[in-house]
Amino acid sequence: MTVTIKDVAKKAGVSPSTVSRVLSGHPRISLETSRKVKEIMEDMGYTPNMMAKSLVSKTTNSICIILPKPAEELFSNLFFMELIRGIVTQSSRSGYDVLISSGANEKEELESVSRLLKGRRVDGVILLYSRKDDAVIDFLESGGYPFVLVGRSDRYEDILSVDNDNIMASFDATNHLISMGHERIGFVSGPPNLIVSRDRLEGYRKAMANSGLEMRAEWIVEGEFLQDSGYRAMSFFMNLPNRPTALVAVDDMVSFGVLRGLNELNYKVPEDLAIVSFNNIPLSELSSPPISSIDIGIYHLGYTASQVLIQSIQKPDNHDGYTNRFVIPHRLIVRESSMHSPVKK
Amino acid sequence: MTVTIKDVAKKAGVSPSTVSRVLSGHPRISLETSRKVKEIMEDMGYTPNMMAKSLVSKTTNSICIILPKPAEELFSNLFFMELIRGIVTQSSRSGYDVLISSGANEKEELESVSRLLKGRRVDGVILLYSRKDDAVIDFLESGGYPFVLVGRSDRYEDILSVDNDNIMASFDATNHLISMGHERIGFVSGPPNLIVSRDRLEGYRKAMANSGLEMRAEWIVEGEFLQDSGYRAMSFFMNLPNRPTALVAVDDMVSFGVLRGLNELNYKVPEDLAIVSFNNIPLSELSSPPISSIDIGIYHLGYTASQVLIQSIQKPDNHDGYTNRFVIPHRLIVRESSMHSPVKK
DNA sequence: CCTCCTCATGGAACCGTTTGCTTTACTCTG
DNA sequence: CAGAGTAAAGCAAACGGTTCCATGAGGAGG
Numbered sequence: 241m242t243v244t245i246k247d248v249a250k251k252a253g254v255s256p257s258t259v260s261r262v263l264s265g266h267p268r269i270s271l272e273t274s275r276k277v278k279e280i281m282e283d284m285g286y287t288p289n290m291m292a293k294s295l296v297s298k299t300t301n302s303i304c305i306i307l308p309k310p311a312e313e314l315f316s317n318l319f320f321m322e323l324i325r326g327i328v329t330q331s332s333r334s335g336y337d338v339l340i341s342s343g344a345n346e347k348e349e350l351e352s353v354s355r356l357l358k359g360r361r362v363d364g365v366i367l368l369y370s371r372k373d374d375a376v377i378d379f380l381e382s383g384g385y386p387f388v389l390v391g392r393s394d395r396y397e398d399i400l401s402v403d404n405d406n407i408m409a410s411f412d413a414t415n416h417l418i419s420m421g422h423e424r425i426g427f428v429s430g431p432p433n434l435i436v437s438r439d440r441l442e443g444y445r446k447a448m449a450n451s452g453l454e455m456r457a458e459w460i461v462e463g464e465f466l467q468d469s470g471y472r473a474m475s476f477f478m479n480l481p482n483r484p485t486a487l488v489a490v491d492d493m494v495s496f497g498v499l500r501g502l503n504e505l506n507y508k509v510p511e512d513l514a515i516v517s518f519n520n521i522p523l524s525e526l527s528s529p530p531i532s533s534i535d536i537g538i539y540h541l542g543y544t545a546s547q548v549l550i551q552s553i554q555k556p557d558n559h560d561g562y563t564n565r566f567v568i569p570h571r572l573i574v575r576e577s578s579m580h581s582p583v584k585k
Numbered sequence: 586m587t588v589t590i591k592d593v594a595k596k597a598g599v600s601p602s603t604v605s606r607v608l609s610g611h612p613r614i615s616l617e618t619s620r621k622v623k624e625i626m627e628d629m630g631y632t633p634n635m636m637a638k639s640l641v642s643k644t645t646n647s648i649c650i651i652l653p654k655p656a657e658e659l660f661s662n663l664f665f666m667e668l669i670r671g672i673v674t675q676s677s678r679s680g681y682d683v684l685i686s687s688g689a690n691e692k693e694e695l696e697s698v699s700r701l702l703k704g705r706r707v708d709g710v711i712l713l714y715s716r717k718d719d720a721v722i723d724f725l726e727s728g729g730y731p732f733v734l735v736g737r738s739d740r741y742e743d744i745l746s747v748d749n750d751n752i753m754a755s756f757d758a759t760n761h762l763i764s765m766g767h768e769r770i771g772f773v774s775g776p777p778n779l780i781v782s783r784d785r786l787e788g789y790r791k792a793m794a795n796s797g798l799e800m801r802a803e804w805i806v807e808g809e810f811l812q813d814s815g816y817r818a819m820s821f822f823m824n825l826p827n828r829p830t831a832l833v834a835v836d837d838m839v840s841f842g843v844l845r846g847l848n849e850l851n852y853k854v855p856e857d858l859a860i861v862s863f864n865n866i867p868l869s870e871l872s873s874p875p876i877s878s879i880d881i882g883i884y885h886l887g888y889t890a891s892q893v894l895i896q897s898i899q900k901p902d903n904h905d906g907y908t909n910r911f912v913i914p915h916r917l918i919v920r921e922s923s924m925h926s927p928v929k930k
Numbered sequence: 931c932c933t934c935c936t937c938a939t940g941g942a943a944c945c946g947t948t949t950g951c952t953t954t955a956c957t958c959t960g
Numbered sequence: 961c962a963g964a965g966t967a968a969a970g971c972a973a974a975c976g977g978t979t980c981c982a983t984g985a986g987g988a989g990g
Contacts, residue, residue, distance in 0.1 A: 242703070242976095244975090244976055244977085245976065245977060245978095246976080246977095254939075254940085255939065255940045255941075256940090256941095256976090256977080256978090257939075257940065257941080257942095257978080257979075258938085258939060258940075259977095260977065260978055260979085261938095261939085261978090261979095263977095264978085268936095268937060268938060268939085269938070269939085270937085270938060270939090273938080273939085285703075287699065287700060287703035287704050288704055288976085288977075289640070289704060289705050289975085289976050289977070290700075290704040290705060290706045291636050291639040291640040291645070291705055291706070291975085291976080291977090292640050292945090292975070292976035292977040292978090293976080293977060293978080294636040294945095294977095295634070295636040295637050295640055295944095295945050295946065295947090295975090295976080295977075295978095296944075296945045296976085296977055296978050296979085297945090297977085297978075298945080300636070302684070302706075318663060318666070320666065321663070321665065321666045324685070328685060328686070328687060332686070332687070332688075332697075337684050337686065337701070337706065338684065338685050338686070339647070339682050339683065339684055339685075340669070340673060340683050340684075340685050341673070341677070341682065341683070342673060342677070343677075352677075354632065355632060355635075356682070358587070358630075358632035359632050359633055359634060359635040360587075360634050360635060360636055360946095361635045361636070361682065467871060496868070496871045497871075499871075499873070500871055500873075503873050523841070523868060526812060526841045526842075526844075526845055526872075527871075527872065527873075528844070528845070528848050528872075528873050587946095589945095589946055589947090590946065590947065590948095591946075599969070599970085600969065600970045600971075601946085601947080601948095601970090602947095602948080602949075602969075602970065602971080602972095603968085603969055603970075605947065605948060605949085606948090606949090606968095606969085608947095609948085613966095613967060613968060613969085614968070614969085615967085615968060615969090618968080618969080633946085633947080634945085634946050634947075636945085636946080636947095637945070637946035637947045637948090637975090638946080638947055638948080639947095639975095640945090640946080640947075640948095640975050640976065640977090641946085641947050641948050641949085641974075641975050642947085642948075642975090643975080705976095
């Protein structure tokens with residue numbers, strides 16, 4: 241039924257080894273044989289069995305994307321879709337297949353990664369998060385498996401990662417508001433165990449300090465990368481006695497929540513509260529008003545991650561020890577949500 | 586370096602076959618042997634090589650999601666993210682890995698599917714679209730490969746598919762507007778080669794006919810599942826002499842485009858134009874105003890597709906020939922965008 | 931004409947599992 | 961106590977490729 245290399249060999253009157261060599265473009269095969277074998281392969285509809293191939297080559301030509309634990313929520317974020325799109329596109333160009341996996345909890349996640357890598361189902365993985373302590377990263381490092389982080393890790397200096405300069409990005413975002421004349425600026429952060437939350441918070445702090453602006457503890461609230469966080473943060477901020485006139489939100493989804501809340505309370509954006517957030521997902525420009533956002537090149541992030549990983553799989557020794565961290569440039573997209581200067585008191 | 590079944594066997598003083606049987610829970614293995622082998626496997630950190638396993642079992646325990654050709658655009662639609670989430674969740678519960686693939690064009694797509702299936706890299710595929718004529722479906726059918734369609738196919742009666750009753754859904758959506766008092770209702774459709782476009786259009790027609798309302802050709806425009814289509818459709822409708830007071834849009838993304846356009850022209854929703862669309866993506870309730878939408882249970886669609894596919898892989902003969910088409914229920918979520926009755930002329 | 935190369939190909943072992951067929955060692959039965 | 965039956969484990973042949981090594985046929989050089 242399924243046509244194998246042996247069937248082709250028999251029909252062509254050559255040995256299986258010859259067919260294999262034709263397949264892999266071995267130099268010492270006569271043009272004539274090559275032509276004939278290729279024709280017969282075509283005729284018989286031969287497709288190489290990738291399992292057999294993988295078994296002997298110890299290589300699968302596929303990689304795996306590991307989604308973060310609380311995939312349930314984060315999945316619904318367009319951020320991941322863009323990222324995956326970048327990864328899939330580049331991988332497919334390099335001839336790699338992409339698996340996608342996510343565990344219900346950290347333990348399951350680790351088991352899954354271990355099964356995939358030790359079981360030789362994939363050649364490497366892309367981690368779509370960077371927690372501060374992580375058993376999965378420990379496993380990958382100690383096992384010497386190829387992997388790349390989307391996001392950065394401060395714990396390990398020498399692992400491959402693709403990231404933005406989030407400190408600088410947040411610095412830029414905050415400075416934009418400052419340059420518009422805002423002085424009381426709030427910040428809606430993400431989970432504190434995510435490095436991206438920390439970095440963006442730091443950038444905000446730097447910008448505020450840099451301009452000599454007051455930073456009140458109550459102007460900084462923690463949340464998730466979700467709309468609800470924005471909604472809650474908004475209602476907290478708006479009830480403050482000397483409330484912020486602008487805020488930086490750690491993710492566009494948060495801004496959507498803020499927007500919805502402000503809308504319900506009949507506040508105007510940007511007149512009552514100016515907003516800038518991060519990621520510039522396709523919907524940022526669709527909300528009303530459109531949201532100013534730092535474009536972090538999500539697609540590019542994924543594309544590069546795939547490139548870096550596959551390169552590392554193919555030439556593990558080519559690692560010069562310097563270029564571990566790939567920084568994707570960001571840029572501020574100013575839209576209506578921040579186009580207003582506060583009324584000076 | 587990597588520990589194989591033979592290493593375990595040697596250390597345990599048994600044959601490889603015995604170890605294999607312990608692994609698969611073979612009945613005729615003494616409890617004592619089983620215990621000992623298991624312990625040693627644990628000690629040595631044995632993980633089965635899935636390639637070897639697949640080679641002999643002719644089974645990979647993985648499935649592949651095929652994204653539609655113009656993945657570039659559609660990818661950015663939250664619809665697919667939800668769908669994938671449902672698929673990944675259920676597959677992982679069933680112990681299946683999920684590959685994700687998309688070709689730049691139909692030819693590439695076919696090659697990719699063929700390579701994956703004939704090359705025995707995956708056991709079956711989920712097609713995330715249903716075009717009217719499709720080489721991929723032909724290939725899958727003639728090769729007898731397990732696959733399920735998300736969406737329906739009218740060409741093939743007997744293939745597995747998971748879908749909504751889009752005709753009824755559209756009927757409901759349109760009727761909702763009619764019941765609000767609208768009589769001039771527009772429809773923004775999707776690409777005509779997609780069955781979902783056709784079905785939703787048909788539902789709209791039925792509802793209009795059912796209520797004896799006039800249906801003008803100019804009230805129906807074709808587009809994509811994209812914001813731009815909505816934007817264009819909006820400007821077309823609003824310039825019509827006797828313009829619609831409401832419209833049904835084939836996808837929420839289209840509504841976003843309409844919303845943006847109306848906002849720019851200072852029209853009010855729902856006062857100047859009421860809107861209902863399909864899919865109820867997480868953002869539908871976040872726009873201003875929130876959009877009425879038919880919730881089609883996207884996650885559920887994906888979850889079921891995975892279930893049906895895996896079932897069909899595991900018991901290909903269990904196919905009763907009746908339950909080929911799985912219909913996921915829909916329900917109308919009424920939000921602000923349609924909560925207004927038109928002024929009677 | 932003999933030796934030595936080079937080139938094109940064949941043969942066989944191996945990658946890590948599974949599984950049908952044996953073998954071994956008991957336990958039962960009459 | 962011999963023969964049958966059975967439970968537990970081993971042997972070896974696949975699965976479909978790849979690749980090292982061997983082989984034979986020319987052609988070149990001396």
